[in-house]
Amino acid sequence: MIDNAFIESVIRVLFAVVIITAAYIISTRNLITLVSAYAFQSLTLVCMALALYFHEGTPVLLAIAFITFISKVLIIPYFITNIQERIRIKRDIEFHFLSPTTSLLLSMAVILFIYLALSNILTGTAARDSLFFFGAVIGISLMLMGMMVTFSRKRAITKVLGYLSMENGVLLFGMFVTELPFIIEFLIVIDLIILVMLTTILSVGLDSTLEEYHDRLHRFHLVEDTEDGS
Amino acid sequence: MSLSFIFYLVINTLVVLAIAPLFVSIIKKVKAWTQGRRGPSLFQTYFNLAKLVKKETIYSAHSSWIMRITPIVSIAAILVAALFVPLVFVPEPVGGIGNIILLLYLLALAKFFMAVAGLDAGSSFGGMGSSREMSISAIIEPTTIIVFAALAFVFKTLNVFAMFTASVASGTASTPTLILLAISLFIILIVETSRIPVDNPETHLELTMIHEGMILEQSGPNLALMELSSAVKLTLLMALLINLIVPFGLSTTLTLGALVVAIVLFVLKGTILAGIIGLFESSMAKMRFFRLPSLFIMAFFFSTLIIIIEVFI
Numbered sequence: 001m002i003d004n005a006f007i008e009s010v011i012r013v014l015f016a017v018v019i020i021t022a023a024y025i026i027s028t029r030n031l032i033t034l035v036s037a038y039a040f041q042s043l044t045l046v047c048m049a050l051a052l053y054f055h056e057g058t059p060v061l062l063a064i065a066f067i068t069f070i071s072k073v074l075i076i077p078y079f080i081t082n083i084q085e086r087i088r089i090k091r092d093i094e095f096h097f098l099s100p101t102t103s104l105l106l107s108m109a110v111i112l113f114i115y116l117a118l119s120n121i122l123t124g125t126a127a128r129d130s131l132f133f134f135g136a137v138i139g140i141s142l143m144l145m146g147m148m149v150t151f152s153r154k155r156a157i158t159k160v161l162g163y164l165s166m167e168n169g170v171l172l173f174g175m176f177v178t179e180l181p182f183i184i185e186f187l188i189v190i191d192l193i194i195l196v197m198l199t200t201i202l203s204v205g206l207d208s209t210l211e212e213y214h215d216r217l218h219r220f221h222l223v224e225d226t227e228d229g230s
Numbered sequence: 231m232s233l234s235f236i237f238y239l240v241i242n243t244l245v246v247l248a249i250a251p252l253f254v255s256i257i258k259k260v261k262a263w264t265q266g267r268r269g270p271s272l273f274q275t276y277f278n279l280a281k282l283v284k285k286e287t288i289y290s291a292h293s294s295w296i297m298r299i300t301p302i303v304s305i306a307a308i309l310v311a312a313l314f315v316p317l318v319f320v321p322e323p324v325g326g327i328g329n330i331i332l333l334l335y336l337l338a339l340a341k342f343f344m345a346v347a348g349l350d351a352g353s354s355f356g357g358m359g360s361s362r363e364m365s366i367s368a369i370i371e372p373t374t375i376i377v378f379a380a381l382a383f384v385f386k387t388l389n390v391f392a393m394f395t396a397s398v399a400s401g402t403a404s405t406p407t408l409i410l411l412a413i414s415l416f417i418i419l420i421v422e423t424s425r426i427p428v429d430n431p432e433t434h435l436e437l438t439m440i441h442e443g444m445i446l447e448q449s450g451p452n453l454a455l456m457e458l459s460s461a462v463k464l465t466l467l468m469a470l471l472i473n474l475i476v477p478f479g480l481s482t483t484l485t486l487g488a489l490v491v492a493i494v495l496f497v498l499k500g501t502i503l504a505g506i507i508g509l510f511e512s513s514m515a516k517m518r519f520f521r522l523p524s525l526f527i528m529a530f531f532f533s534t535l536i537i538i539i540e541v542f543i
Contacts, residue, residue, distance in 0.1 A: 009406075016406035020413065023531055027524055101524050104531045112538055119542075 007055045008131055014048045015138050018172065022145045025165050026107065027100035029091045031157065035080050038161055041168055042072035049175060060182050064175065071189045076164065079196045083157060094154035103148050111141045135176025143169030160199050167192060234484050238321040239313060245493060246312045246469075250461035251275035252497075253468065253504045258432075260508025275461065279454045287450035290351040300347035301448065301455035304340045308459040311336040312466045314390045316473065318492035319481045320398060323391035330378050330390050337422070340459065341367060348444030359443020362519070366428065366440070369523055370421050373530045377414045380533035381474070383540040384411065397477040407539055410532040412475045417529035419467040419507075423460065426511035427525055438516060465500070472499045 021041040028034050049065035052058075098106065115137050122133060146169055149162030167188065174185065255275045262269025271277075289297055314333040341363065348360035384407055385393040421428050424441035433439055434446075445456045473480055479495030481488035517525065 012406040013409060014406075016409045019535065020410070020532075023528060027528065099524075101527045104527050108531055108534050108538075111535065115538070115542055 004055065007051050010051050011048060011055075011131060012134070014044050014051065015134060017044045018048075018138060018142060018168075022142050022165065023104060023107070025161065026103045026145060026149055026152075029100075031084055031091055032081075034158065034161055035077050035084070038080075038164055038168075039073050039077040041165065042068060042076075045168060045171055045175075046073065048172070052175060061175070063182060064171075064185055067186060067189055068171065071193055072164075072168070075193060076196050079199075080157070080161070083199065095152050096154055098148065098152040100152075103145075103152055107141065107145045107148060110144045111137065114140050114144070132176045136173055139169050139171075139173030139176060141169070142166075142172055145169070157199070160196065163195070164192065232322065232324060235321045235324045237484055238316070238319055241319060241489070242313055242315075242317055243309060245317050245496075246309075246462055246465055247458075249317075249497065249500065250458065250465040251279060253465055253500055254461045256501055256504040257508045257511070260505050261512050264509065264512040275457075279458060282454035282457070283451050285450040287452050290353075290447055293351045293447065296343075296346055296350040297447065298452075300343045300350075301452040301459075303343045305455045305459040305462075307336045307340040307343075308462050308466070311340075312462055315466045315469045316391065316394050316480070317465075317469045318489060318496050319484065320391060320394045323389055326389075328389045328391040330382060330388050330393075333390060334374065334378060337463070338367075338371075340463070344444050344456070347447070351447040353447060355439070355443045355446050359440050359446070362440045363444060366421070366522065370418070370526055373414075373526045373533075374418055374422070376530055376537070377411075377418055377533040380407075380411060380414065380536040380540070383537050384408070394473060394477070394480070395482070397474050398480050398482055400477075407536045408475055410536050412471060414529040414533045414536075415467075415471045415474075417525060419464075419471060420510070421526065422467060423464045425507065427514055427517045428522060430516055468500055468503050469496070472496070472503055 018041060021037050021044065024037045025034060025041070028037065046065045046069045049061045049068065053061040053065065118133065118136055118140075143166050146162050146164075146166030149165060150159050151162075153159055153162060170188070171185070252272065252275070255270065255272045258274075259269040259272060311333055314328055314330075314336075345360040345363050348356035348363070350356075381393065382388050385396050387393060387396070420426075424431055429440040430438050431441060434442055439446075441460065445453065448456050473496075476499060479492055479499075481492040
């Protein structure tokens with residue numbers, strides 16, 4: 001069996017990678033690398049689930065790793081790349097409320113806040129000093145950072161990516177802190193796939209902002225080649 | 231001061247002077263390859279420097295003594311700063327030498343004189359370059375300080391040599407914080423050496439130049455000194471990144487065999503890093519001036535995160 005200390009250090013490195021991808025998703029303006037960053041983040045979670053499996057030996061983790069790999073590394077990025085090819089936009093430079101710089105500064109504060117809050121809650125319990133505490137902090141931070149992406153971006157397609165990265169945070173938190181029942185994780189994944197498929201179908205409006213999208217829905221009744229007509 | 235420390239001073243200066251132009255050439259070569267050109271020879275930077283040394287120095291009639299001392303101050307400050315970063319051999323720190331804050335200030339001193347010299351000749355290009363350089367410095371400086379503070383937190387010391395000793399002793403980049411640190415240091419490297427998202431080192435267009443604008447009035451041996459000092463600065467920041475993150479091969483004993491191995495390994499690792507810099511530069515366009523903070527904030531974010539992790543967790 002592999003050494004436990006080695007696995008812990010691998011997991012710590014993966015935490016760093018998750019944070020890097022989250023920061024990248026918040027601040028990049030290039031949509032193509034945004035999707036790759038999301039796929040990479042999911043792949044990191046897969047590796048983390050595998051590492052945890054070697055650490056703990058719960059077979060559910062293997063199943064989670066498998067499902068995450070199929071859905072979030074292969075299917076969802078494939079759909080989104082498809083959308084991008086159709087709507088022909090390459091970058092998202094409009095932001096609501098927060099610029100990327102401010103978002104990053106805020107997420108720093110968020111991480112610190114969550115750390116302090118969680119350490120107050122968990123003081124005295126066995127969980128306080130373990131890897132799982134760190135996992136919880138990173139998981140919730142990732143969730144909130146995804147939320148920040150969702151409300152600071154203007155384009156619908158980046159909002160979806162923010163939502164997806166938020167779900168990655170939930171998964172991370174679930175993997176480390178609670179015994180998330182496998183069925184729920186499975187349902188979440190199905191939800192996500194349906195969400196992404198819906199956005200694929202609705203991609204006629206995804207190159208615009210949500211407000212414009214409503215106009216288009218009224219004007220074009222969801223016909224596919226309406227892009228040049230706007 | 232021990233004998234080995236004196237040896238260290240000599241070896242480090244010689245190695246950095248010998249290698250610096252090579253790394254500049256490698257970056258140019260990689261960029262040329264990605265653009266489908268053959269690119270200049272790997273020794274071209276040496277030839278350029280040799281050519282410049284043979285030429286005559288011409289001063290503008292409006293320039294003052296600032297113009298005359300700037301190249302010397304610049305190369306002196308950068309070479310002293312280079313002594314803080316062991317390239318191939320880590321000595322025992324002697325008498326408190328090696329404070330990391332002094333390293334920062336030496337770099338700032340060179341930068342300050344370069345900016346003043348840009349203004350000195352009274353050409354509008356130089357002034358523009360200086361003004362831009364100082365604006366960028368004003369926002370990158372807090373980030374640089376935070377990154378170096380993070381370094382100090384990770385290695386629990388302010389002494390650069392102690393950092394390198396600890397790094398060599400641990401062998402590999404074992405903690406995840408070092409990954410974050412590598413990204414921060416890489417961004418600092420890009421910004422401090424005026425590389426592409428910030429400044430284009432190859433252009434002489436008015437709109438884009440920052441670093442080149444400031445040394446536009448320099449000529450002959452003075453220009454050679456300025457170019458050499460910017461090459462040495464690149465090498466020293468690269469060495470800081472390489473030898474802290476992947477320290478294997480760095481020698482701690484003063485034997486000939488270990489030194490040769492260390493030099494070969496350093497050139498190899500440096501070549502890889504230079505290749506990465508070249509690819510990074512080729513992969514992106516120069517950023518708009520007011521978007522630069524979003525690049526710096528990445529470095530700031532990661533190093534603050536390191537500090538949070540190191541202090542609390």
